[in-house]
Amino acid sequence: MARERGRVARFYFNFRSPYSWIAYRDLMDRYPDVAQAVEWRPWWEPDADGERLMNEHGETFPYTPMSREKHLYILQDVRRLARARGLDIRWPVDQDPVWEVPHLAYFPALDAGLGPRYIERVYRARWQEGRDICDPAVIAGVAEELGLPADRLAGAAGDRELREGRGLAALLALGRDGAFGVPFFRHGYDRFWGVDRLPAFVESVRAGPRGGAPAPPPPGPDLAAARSADHGHAGGCG
Template identity: 75%
Template sequence: MAAKRSKVPRFYFNFRSPYSWIAYRDLMDRYPDVAQAVEWHPWWEPDADGERRMAEHRRHFPYAAMSREKHLYILQDVRRLTAERGLSVSWPVDLDPVWEVPHLPYFLALDAGLGPAYIERVYRARWLEGRDICDRTTIAAIAEELGLPADRAAAAAEDEELRAGRGLQALLTLSEAGAFGVPFFTHGYDKFWGVDRLPAFVDSIRSGSRPGAGSGARSRDTPPAEPSDTDFAAARSADPGHAGGCG
């Protein structure tokens, strides 16, 4: 069965990937009009429980592990890309990461009207401060800064209702879209993978080359239409071939 295609452009963002973070910064700093036109969808590598839930719906997570050589290349590539943008990066150390920990609280922030602020703060914690965002105390601290319930945010990965509802739906959505890596953008049937494809995605939206670009009902994953300057301060690929969309 062919997957449904949203007429509204989408940005699949991820907190783990340095390329997703760079794409996020480019989107906000260079293309703020497009940032307001897209739907924002979290993308993360599910744990065993998440993969089991996807399999029950006959879906899988479209991911393939990268080689050590590619990982070393990414370190060099990200250093170049961040230097070009005047960004400093503090590489975090991931020890036994559970990516539900930073990603599932996004939905709590979104419901509180703080989706954009949460995205900015988690990216800043990971890539500028070098903090472990899979540490529940880190997420609790971020939630507290934003005025969100710290205990609930820190325990989001264990929230059965959240996992079975919004979390599972997000995983099924990225699978249906064929989002095999990040940053990943879709506009109708067109797909764009990697930081270097962001300008083409932007052109597609601005030119109105696809019906429904920037129009239609906004999903629950879409940030507010008018974020403040403080909301945005500043995004790994499954495919072993393309450096601009992996990490």
């Protein structure tokens, strides 16, 4: 379904974003068929080393600092969204987060056939238990719960081969797919950003190809320029 005529469906997930967590829960709870069909791609804010690697390949990470007003709104909005879904939320406190710690650890979990279980457990640790998932000890605990090698997952951020291989490839893929924020979904040429766009993405995936060749992307401003601005709204984070 998701790969017919090259119309690959992808979900770019992120452990930092509460909206990505809400979209994950909606995808799993309301649209399990689509959750099974899509490709799951990690999206994270690289540290200085990750940005250097991207720059060496002619890419930059789209980032705009969030205003205080937007941050306060998100706190209110996410509580509202979580309450409507019957989800309890505990806000974590991030202190000098290194997002490679939880996101790069996804790859060895995926290789072991436990990618979905890892995603579920890390989301739960962060948004329902209020734990610091950028602490390698927390990731080691998750690995132990899943029967995975704790040292391997906890040390993923320090694995040069992983960073410069699959990690860098994942970061470079963001630009190719135009994934400027999260949660982000793509089906063929169609892009969807934010929790409120998930139903449209689901409809697109379930409908499959509509006949003929896929339409080319619409004309518009330069993609790099478009990604440099903060187009934030309630359904997604940059």
